[in-house]
Amino acid sequence: MNSFCKDGNVKEATRVMNLLYQQGIEIGLFPYCQLMKVIGEVVAKEEAKLIHNHLMKTKLSSETTIQNKVLDMYLKCGLVSDAHDLFGKIPALNLTSWDAMIVGLADNGYGEDAIDVFTEFKEAGGRPDGQVFLGVFYACSTLCDITEGMLHFESMSKVFGITPSMDHYVGVVKMLGSTGYLDEAFEFIENMPVEPSINVWEALMNLCRIHGNLETGDLCESVIALLDPSRLNVESKAGLVPVDPSDNVITEKKKMYLGQEPLGLVSNVKQYMAGDTSHPDNDITYAHLRMLSVHMKESGYIPEVRCALHDVDDESKATSLLGHSEKLACVAGLLSTPARSRMRIIKNLRVCVDCHNALKFISKIVGRHIIARDAKRFHHFEDGVCNCNEFW
Numbered sequence: 001m002n003s004f005c006k007d008g009n010v011k012e013a014t015r016v017m018n019l020l021y022q023q024g025i026e027i028g029l030f031p032y033c034q035l036m037k038v039i040g041e042v043v044a045k046e047e048a049k050l051i052h053n054h055l056m057k058t059k060l061s062s063e064t065t066i067q068n069k070v071l072d073m074y075l076k077c078g079l080v081s082d083a084h085d086l087f088g089k090i091p092a093l094n095l096t097s098w099d100a101m102i103v104g105l106a107d108n109g110y111g112e113d114a115i116d117v118f119t120e121f122k123e124a125g126g127r128p129d130g131q132v133f134l135g136v137f138y139a140c141s142t143l144c145d146i147t148e149g150m151l152h153f154e155s156m157s158k159v160f161g162i163t164p165s166m167d168h169y170v171g172v173v174k175m176l177g178s179t180g181y182l183d184e185a186f187e188f189i190e191n192m193p194v195e196p197s198i199n200v201w202e203a204l205m206n207l208c209r210i211h212g213n214l215e216t217g218d219l220c221e222s223v224i225a226l227l228d229p230s231r232l233n234v235e236s237k238a239g240l241v242p243v244d245p246s247d248n249v250i251t252e253k254k255k256m257y258l259g260q261e262p263l264g265l266v267s268n269v270k271q272y273m274a275g276d277t278s279h280p281d282n283d284i285t286y287a288h289l290r291m292l293s294v295h296m297k298e299s300g301y302i303p304e305v306r307c308a309l310h311d312v313d314d315e316s317k318a319t320s321l322l323g324h325s326e327k328l329a330c331v332a333g334l335l336s337t338p339a340r341s342r343m344r345i346i347k348n349l350r351v352c353v354d355c356h357n358a359l360k361f362i363s364k365i366v367g368r369h370i371i372a373r374d375a376k377r378f379h380h381f382e383d384g385v386c387n388c389n390e391f392w
Helices: 002-006 010-022 029-042 045-056 064-076 080-089 095-107 111-123 130-143 146-158 166-178 182-190 198-211 214-227 230-237 282-298 314-322 325-336 353-366
Strands: 343-346 369-373 378-382
Touching: 002 010, 002 029, 010 029, 010 045, 029 045, 029 064, 045 064, 045 080, 064 080, 064 095, 080 095, 095 111, 095 130, 111 130, 130 146, 130 166, 146 166, 166 182, 166 198, 182 198, 182 214, 198 214, 214 230, 282 314, 282 325, 282 353, 325 343, 325 353, 353 369, 353 378
Parallel strands: 343 369
Antiparallel strands: 369 378
16 A cells, blocks of 8 residues: 555555455554545545545544545545535644645635635634744735735734744745736845845746746846855756756656546546657647647637747747647547546646646637646636636
8 A cells, every 4th residue: 555655556555445444454544644645646536535434434533633634635636615524524623724724725716715714713713823824825825915915924923923934935925926916026025124045036036937027037046046056957847947848747756647537447547748759649649739739829829938948949949838748638638538528637846837828728629627736726727717817
């Protein structure tokens, strides 16, 4: 079971868990937590419900720690209704419970509900810690409500006596920058009462590049180069800035799955790297992708060439963007699932601006509801619109 979890093979890990259960062998806390973590990473909805049902029959079910793990798993799988039901039944909610609910709701596009949960927490007499405030800043960013976010930041020290850490300053910069308030984020950094860390500058640099503010982004880069030049390369490899599309976007534990049930039939599960040519139906996939690209451009799609390599011409950049893993996975899913059915894509990194735009156009052209889970949040693409409102 441990080996299957390390490989991200939830289907086999769940099968082993069933066998152990049927044989009356008691499973400890760690294996359950390990399996739930992987289930959340690959968004295995059916397996999430299965493991919860197993836990309900054990003595572990009453422990707040395990209930929080189930709550987090449900939210990472997009099972918001199940998470709500569980949250209301946890008898001894703790800070981890509230934090998981706030972040999980924001992750799934329910930023307003996340703030309501925070308000409920305070009205119940709870005192937030620094970790909870990070979740609140994130929820405010999904709502594009920087006014409320800054009020919460000020309340940290004034109301709750919490001295902001560098993580909180990074959180505020991300909140401001992700919603497009890049100048305000830069001004916030300049007015910090402590020396900004390299993480603060990196956060703003990456957001400037995402939103196309190259001047401020380059200024941040120059500061980072003075502090620690090696960090620029590390961040590029992490996919937080435009990178070579041949880079592998799949990590050992967080693979890309697609299909209506990613962990159901093997035929519904496929894994792609950027520029992937390893699949037997590769020619068909690329042919349909090129054809779909023509329809996208006719509908107004313009490739975001700034997301591609910088040392080639625009035509070559557009071609390289076509091979991004999200697009390959999407087209392969269109070819292998029923028309008009819902489709799911999972990626371990933040989806790039070009792929985000492309998936919006594709959802409208083919009439599909496409759910993409990246490193930041869930994206629901439907009829040419994403529920993230362009902030992620």
